[in-house]
Amino acid sequence: MIFFELFYTFFLIGLFTFGGGYAMIPMIQEQVVGKGWLESEALTDFIAISEVTPGPFALNISTFVGNSVAGPFGAVCSTIGVILPSLIIIIIVAMIMNKFLKNRFVQGALNGVKPIVLSLILSTAILLFVKVIFFNGQSIKSEFVFDLKSFTLLITLVMFLIIYKKVNKKSLNPIVLLGLSALLGIILFI
């Protein structure tokens, strides 16, 4: 049943997300794109949409996928699914709070999982880079085309970010960054 499957899929995603929103992208990609619920390209578009709409990424993406797969009730199922592991785990942890964080096995497990989560996010970035620049945003099985415009856009943005950071001593707000990339996209691609 689709409602249970949505609930179960997002329950797993919530349960195995360490380190916040973007860490769940590889798992969402495998599950949601793998099950044919969303195109890989639509997922990338949605990351951008989620960044410019309020609310945590995890909740935005679960509502979006649930609704596009099975309508409003689907959205309810996937949202409850992604929330429930947090609710259960945090309530248990809150009851035994201090002992939990100081436990060496908890610390050890976290030290083991941190480099993997970091690497998962980096691999998402690298694969997206390869797809966007060399395969026209399609899968890497498709025709090889070097997209000079996207590459120029990337270089321009990176240079701008570096200069901005040097001058203002702080990073550019992600919403402003996405606004700029949309604007440059319109200028270059229309």
Added chain:
Amino acid sequence: MKKDGRLFRLLTLFLTFLKVGALTFGGGYAMIPIIQNEVTKKRKWITDAEILDIIVISETTPGPIAVNTATYVGYKVNGILGSIFATFGLALPSFVIIFVISYFYKDFMQWQIIQAAFKGLKVGVIILLINAVIKLKKNVKFDLISIILFILTLAIMILSTIFDFGFKYLSLCLILFGLLIGIVLTALSKKKEMKK
């Protein structure tokens, strides 16, 4: 309504996290000042030190950080019912906004100007992901084992895409593997200490 009654607490939790859900973009640290203002300064239900503990625990337990924080603050203020009200408040704005967007999404994406904008946005997303890696990098101790785990994961993820494994639980297995390695190493180092 009594200013410190149960109903008042629940309603305040709900409204506070409704605000957090409606006003914070991209999740994460932007929500902390709002929580501090409502729950710590105005009501004094939680101290600043406790807020810090809550953030650390929210980051180290599985699940989205914002949801974890809402649940934890809710629990501290009013037990399990508090967690439910806070989390419900957090989720509601996302739910409504995304729900509305997903109805216009398909038609909206047909416009040429929007398609061009999204070509640019894809590049922007690459940069956001790299930024996330740079930020999170500070929390990782890079010893030999974590470097091996890091490179191994990267190689597996890239090979699996090139050869199209189509295995839906790959990153989940990698995360479980990391947790397990961490636990085994802790157990081993304990043995070593005992021998000394």
